[in-house]
Amino acid sequence: MVKRRGLAGLVVALALAGPARAEDKQITWSVYNAAPFMMTEGEDRDAGIFDRIRGLLSARLTDYAHTTLTVPFPRILTSLKNREEWCFVGGVKTPEREVFAVFSRPVAMFYPLRVIVPAAKRARFDALGPLSLRDLLVVHRDLRTSLLRNRAFAPVVDGLFRDHPPGQTHSEFAEAFRMLRNDRLDYLVEYSNIAAYYNTGEFGVPNALVGLPFAENPEPTFARVMCAGTPWGREVVARIDAVLAAERASPEYRRIVEAWTAQEDLPRIRAVYDAFLASD
Incomplete structure (x- = not known):
């Protein structure tokens, strides 16, 4: 597990920018708590992957005043649809979102995607044979899962969840992992580094989760900066x-x-990094 690194020069808090002045151009960065990508509280505050990228961008874009606003992800999408001049580090580009938002080149990647199960339940899932998300959602409806509201993974996975929606939804990663820990869910479909973060003992039981590959596992999904689809956002x-x-x-x-x-x-991450660099 990769813990906090010596990147203090890249992790730039609001204090760096200082208060906005009337003559300043301004970027409002929207965030929410979604470890290990965004961490809005605790000892790892601002040490998430997207936090560090946001800090790097803030440090380089010195002619803008930078502020952050902590809001739920659905509120971020609603605000961008309303053409509020916000940006968000970590958006996945989809045709639906391109109607109201503009996207940067990739900043990071979501990869690989796994079926995350409690270690105590692994035998039950192994007994299903090669895992298929379609089978889990259609044939094994008794196995409970949940989906983050407004989540976008990749077309094949998004299509399966759209056609066979789970019985529950959640608004934060931590909420879903609490449900998994408390036996209110049997599995989650989630990226392995998110599960790895919660597998460090975040909830008191190290190595309590297992990530299992499944048939529809997509290629890497690239995360981008997503800004309002306005002239300001394009600039x-x-x-x-x-x-x-x-x-x-x-x-x-x-x-x-x-x-x-x-x-x-x-x-796996290093094997696809060149494709990440070549992407736009």
């Missing part, structure tokens, strides 16, 4: 893309992308 994204072009190949940036990744998944 901000153009500036962000210039910063990313200069920074993404650096060892320091690679360490941000790899932060909180389980050791067994590092080779």
